[in-house]
Amino acid sequence: MRDVSMGQYYPASSVVHRADPRFKLVILILYLVTVFFCDSFFSFGFMTFFVLVTIFLSRVPILKVLKSLRFVIVILLFTTLLMMIFYSDTSGAAPLAEWGIFHIYLNGIYSAIKLGWRLMLLVLMPTVLTLTSTPTELCDGLESLLSPLKLLHIPVHVFALIMSIALSLIPSLIEETDKIINAQRSRGAAFESRNPFKKIKAMIPVLIPLFVSSFRRADELADAMDSRCYRGAKGRTRMKKLKAKLSDFVALLFWCAITVCILFLNYNWCGWAFITALGI
């Protein structure tokens, strides 16, 4: 339980950890768009290389990052399998194998691999982001990035506040849950039971005290903010101001360059022969 409290943040000292969360978020969006432009095996390999470089730079054990794949492994296998057996080839090539309505084409296998590969790339990079930034950093970054919406009278600050309160309450709520579960366990509650009905019933003595204490906490927090004259965003300054460093701009430029490379690989605007030679 305890491990959930920091999200999945992995503390370490690295360039990726120190980078400005706003830039990390922008780079992530850029990266996700770019992944959808990948078309050939070479471009997938190219992207994967830079993902690996990022993981290496972040000093997070690579297994920790790969672990995130276990949540999507079922979807991944399922979609690649469907892609493989229901692929219909229009180029007129003969199927490698046929069985009723299922056909397996060489191109089908290629597309299935690419699909799986793309899914993996889509999962890995956001994982690196959450492993290297604390929830609070992400929240601040998001608020800063969304601040132009203030012109449209959208209360960005309020949303950010809600988010950061929710985030900062998670650890104490987890602690509270732990305590209540322990208290009820020592009163003989059967969380250890294998019977699922008993298990669900056993959650009631945990959930009700948890609700009660959440309301109590919320009340206390509201009082505390009130008594410190909190009036919302107007005229407020920040304790930790986000500051973009040169390295952040360099990283952003670098990823822009990668995007351009991928676009060139995909569309081959100048008709370069070597790109065609890189093939499928």
Added chain:
Amino acid sequence: MIEVKNLSFVYSPKTPFTNQALFDVNLRIETGDFFGIIGSTGAGKSTLVSHFNALTKIQKNSGAVIVDDMDLSAKKIDLKKLRAKVGMVFQYPEHQLFADTVLKDVMFGPKNLGLNNAEAEKRARDAIELVGLDCKEIAERSPFELSGGQKRRVALAGVIAMHPEILVLDEPTAGLDPKGKREIMDLILRIKSDCPTVIMISHNMDEIAEYCNKIAVLKYGRVMGVFSPRELFGSEELLESCGVELPLVTELAVKLNALGIAVDKSVLTESELFEEIKKAVG
């Protein structure tokens, strides 16, 4: 009887958050003891007592805890039997109340032990009376509309109704006013006649000095020693090395003594101090 042998415990082992809470703890708590556990925040007190009814599983090769004849480091423990034997009252136990009536809440424990409704209800009613609440008046009310002190009593009743032989209390008087504290401590003494062994964690040295017959001092996850109140609060070196403060009454006696009023410096309770002052002033 609880015996703790070479117990160690590490939170989140093999992660960057790893934190060793207990180092090689050895303790022996006899039947009939009123056993106090003191130490500053983070000394490992709560971690230690949570081993006593297997809320915290003993880690591999990290020692053993033996409760009467049950070895808690064994793979399979009869949890029902253990939790009926060792009653645990946590800090702010009123935060565990959940049922729609006081009676149902107190019956939760006994029913989990497998007792039938009639027996559980009888035990619950007895326990509510024992903690000094009027059962007739309070049984059908919602626990959430009671006062703070009443809620705590109801929560205590919920544990007592399980008829434990060993009662573990984690700061039972935290957050109460002096009168409420006194009432809860009196209540614990009353319970002790049915439940011979009481283990209490507290930051209040006056309570520790007045009620406990043995005191274990924990510091940074290690046991500094087990003492009688007179040993601990009578020795300046011990207090210094363990980082323990004097009970208020003892401190008062020391100050009176410095002012030239000849009272015994080792008094531990208010009534003792009162007698001493009477003797000195004449």
